Amino acid sequence: MTGSGQVTEAQRSAVPTGTAASDPRPSPLAVRLHRPSWLDLRLVIGLLLVLVSVLVGARIVAAADRTTPVWAVRSELAAGTALTRADLVVVRMRVSAGADRYLATARSPAGLTLTRDVGAGELLPAAALRARSDGSLVSVPVSPQHVPPTVRAGQRIDVYATTKEPGGTLRTERVLAGVPVQEVRFPSRGALSATAEVALVVRVPPESAVALVRALRSAEIDVTARSRP
Amino acid sequence: MSLPVLTAVTDAEWESELVAALDSGDHGVTIVRRCVDVADLLAAASTGTARAVVLSADLRRLDREVLSRLQAARVGVVGLVEPGDVAAEHRLRQLGVRHVLPSDAGAAVVAESLVRAGGVADPDEPPDKPPEPELSGPGRVVAVWGPTGAPGRTTVAVAVADEAARLGVPTLLIDADVYGGVVAQVLGILDESPGVAAAARADNQGELDVAALARLARAVNPRFRVLTGLSRADRWPELRPDPVRGVLERARALVALTVVDCGFCVEEDEELSFDTAVPRRNGATLTVLEEADIVVAVGAADPVGIQRLVRALSDLADRLPGIQPRVVVNKLRAGVVPGDPAGEVAGALRRFAAVQRIDTLPYDRAALDRALAGGLTLGEAVPSSPLRQALTRLAAELAGVPAEAGPRRRS
Numbered sequence: 001m002t003g004s005g006q007v008t009e010a011q012r013s014a015v016p017t018g019t020a021a022s023d024p025r026p027s028p029l030a031v032r033l034h035r036p037s038w039l040d041l042r043l044v045i046g047l048l049l050v051l052v053s054v055l056v057g058a059r060i061v062a063a064a065d066r067t068t069p070v071w072a073v074r075s076e077l078a079a080g081t082a083l084t085r086a087d088l089v090v091v092r093m094r095v096s097a098g099a100d101r102y103l104a105t106a107r108s109p110a111g112l113t114l115t116r117d118v119g120a121g122e123l124l125p126a127a128a129l130r131a132r133s134d135g136s137l138v139s140v141p142v143s144p145q146h147v148p149p150t151v152r153a154g155q156r157i158d159v160y161a162t163t164k165e166p167g168g169t170l171r172t173e174r175v176l177a178g179v180p181v182q183e184v185r186f187p188s189r190g191a192l193s194a195t196a197e198v199a200l201v202v203r204v205p206p207e208s209a210v211a212l213v214r215a216l217r218s219a220e221i222d223v224t225a226r227s228r229p
Numbered sequence: 230m231s232l233p234v235l236t237a238v239t240d241a242e243w244e245s246e247l248v249a250a251l252d253s254g255d256h257g258v259t260i261v262r263r264c265v266d267v268a269d270l271l272a273a274a275s276t277g278t279a280r281a282v283v284l285s286a287d288l289r290r291l292d293r294e295v296l297s298r299l300q301a302a303r304v305g306v307v308g309l310v311e312p313g314d315v316a317a318e319h320r321l322r323q324l325g326v327r328h329v330l331p332s333d334a335g336a337a338v339v340a341e342s343l344v345r346a347g348g349v350a351d352p353d354e355p356p357d358k359p360p361e362p363e364l365s366g367p368g369r370v371v372a373v374w375g376p377t378g379a380p381g382r383t384t385v386a387v388a389v390a391d392e393a394a395r396l397g398v399p400t401l402l403i404d405a406d407v408y409g410g411v412v413a414q415v416l417g418i419l420d421e422s423p424g425v426a427a428a429a430r431a432d433n434q435g436e437l438d439v440a441a442l443a444r445l446a447r448a449v450n451p452r453f454r455v456l457t458g459l460s461r462a463d464r465w466p467e468l469r470p471d472p473v474r475g476v477l478e479r480a481r482a483l484v485a486l487t488v489v490d491c492g493f494c495v496e497e498d499e500e501l502s503f504d505t506a507v508p509r510r511n512g513a514t515l516t517v518l519e520e521a522d523i524v525v526a527v528g529a530a531d532p533v534g535i536q537r538l539v540r541a542l543s544d545l546a547d548r549l550p551g552i553q554p555r556v557v558v559n560k561l562r563a564g565v566v567p568g569d570p571a572g573e574v575a576g577a578l579r580r581f582a583a584v585q586r587i588d589t590l591p592y593d594r595a596a597l598d599r600a601l602a603g604g605l606t607l608g609e610a611v612p613s614s615p616l617r618q619a620l621t622r623l624a625a626e627l628a629g630v631p632a633e634a635g636p637r638r639r640s
Contacts, residue, residue, distance in 0.1 A: 027444065031420040
């Protein structure tokens with residue numbers, strides 16, 4: 001002890017300023033209080049648990065899915081209608097047996113022709129499709145006053161022709177009965193041109209095309225739409 | 230004149246040979262009593278009939294306490310170890326026995342050592358072998374002391390040690406408060422480390438070397454170690470004065486700066502009640518104050534704190550007249566002291582305690598609360614606090630380094 005607050009020069013110069021790296025006699029590190037941080041092990045484990053259970057749950061639900069995607073028609077279509085992609089929707093159905101009776105979505109049926117009527121929302125049976133379509137496509141022009149405005153592709157229509165006999169009497173004749181509309185073209189209004197008439201495209205057997213065309217040239221045409229029987 | 234000596238040798242056969250040899254020849258020693266154990270030895274020594282003792286290293290219950298009582302009875306000690314037993318010799322030297330001989334040294338050599346040990350009184354006489362360098366070192370010891378009433382001794386001690394470590398000085402903080410040391414709590418240390426009680430116990434057994442002290446301390450960071458205090462105030466008898474002195478000596482060899490948080494009380498009332506050697510509760514505090522190179526006296530800057538500081542400084546001057554404490558007035562704030570607080574406090578201390586120079590520390594309760602709540606030092610919690618800046622300057626002066634030297638670290 002020096003007996004006073006003064007420190008000798010020998011002590012001053014002997015103060016080692018060694019660093020920790022060169023410390024030959026390290027002390028054990030003190031375990032000290034830590035401010036809790038938001039990045040906690042428990043938080044991480046909790047997040048992992050939630051994430052894992054979501055993933056596992058999704059996998060289990062996906063593995064339990066026994067449904068198959070099949071085609072259904074969007075709205076009622078009559079036999080003879082050539083299908084387009086817009087007519088069809090994909091629905092997932094659980095089919096216990098005979099799934100091949102319906103058309104799987106691996107193949108698009110667009111371009112095929114229906115052999116029988118199919119109601120709105122019904123599944124598309126593979127047996128109701130035909131690859132080739134017979135007959136000629138004929139466009140039936142009709143003034144908008146003589147056709148129901150609700151007519152659309154896939155609907156069955158009757159076509160009536162009214163001619164004026166030389167005696168002044170009118171004679172009406174049904175030239176087409178129950179043919180499906182393949183396509184409807186409503187009148188377009190352009191700036192320079194306007195089509196005043198609705199054009200309905202129908203497919204008819206070649207032998208009846210002659211009578212139809214003659215009627216279209218010579219008579220007043222009316223179109224009536226059939227509701228589904 | 231023949232030197233009266235005692236023996237306390239455990240090996241009975243060899244003891245009788247030694248006694249016979251010492252008595253028969255003209256070796257200048259007279260055996261006055263052959264002691265059988267430590268209690269017998271202390272009783273014989275306290276009668277004052279003997280001037281030296283030859284004892285075995287493996288004498289049961291031989292520790293620093295016994296040797297210090299032998300020294301108090303002015304009985305010189307010669308230790309005997311089994312030939313080649315390096316560990317026992319090391320232990321005896323660590324306990325402070327200056328003359329250690331192998332047991333086959335022969336009666337003439339033993340007698341010569343006894344005469345030298347018993348010729349006595351001159352503690353500056355060179356021992357038969359230079360002390361091992363590891364037992365002490367050039368490190369500096371700063372005692373932080375102050376009157377009762379929580380003037381901030383622990384706060385100052387922890388902050389000075391932390392700031393000195395940040396200034397690049399390897400530092401050890403020792404909690405030697407025998408009335409309830411709380412350094413571990415202040416630093417937020419969670420594990421139960423054995424601390425200063427274990428170090429004192431090891432030193433009493435002669436088993437504390439510098440590496441053992443380093444193992445008992447805990448590193449808050451690589452340059453800042455802590456020797457935590459007594460876990461309960463009623464364990465104060467474990468901090469005896471002589472082991473505390475030994476711990477401080479090892480600390481000087483371990484680090485450059487040792488900061489000791491002391492108890493407040495320096496009274497020696499036990500000596501009023503007993504006329505025998507009794508455990509003294511304030512002995513540890515007094516030992517630290519005696520051993521320290523610098524004593525920092527911390528007082529609070531309010532009328533009560535100043536009065537207590539004045540009384541405590543007067544007590545200290547009575548008890549240990551050689552010490553000129555460095556007075557640090559803590560919690561300096563306007564309001565409780567009218568006008569210019571620093572000037573008023575300095576004037577009062579100059580008038581009543583003849584203190585010419587004081588250091589003042591501002592009161593920053595908010596910063597201290599934040600540090601205390603997180604178990605952090607002030608430098609870790611609120612580095613920008615004006616109190617911390619004042620403490621950094623104080624730590625630099627106490628450690629003897631420039632205030633801005635060394636790497637500034639944030640931890």
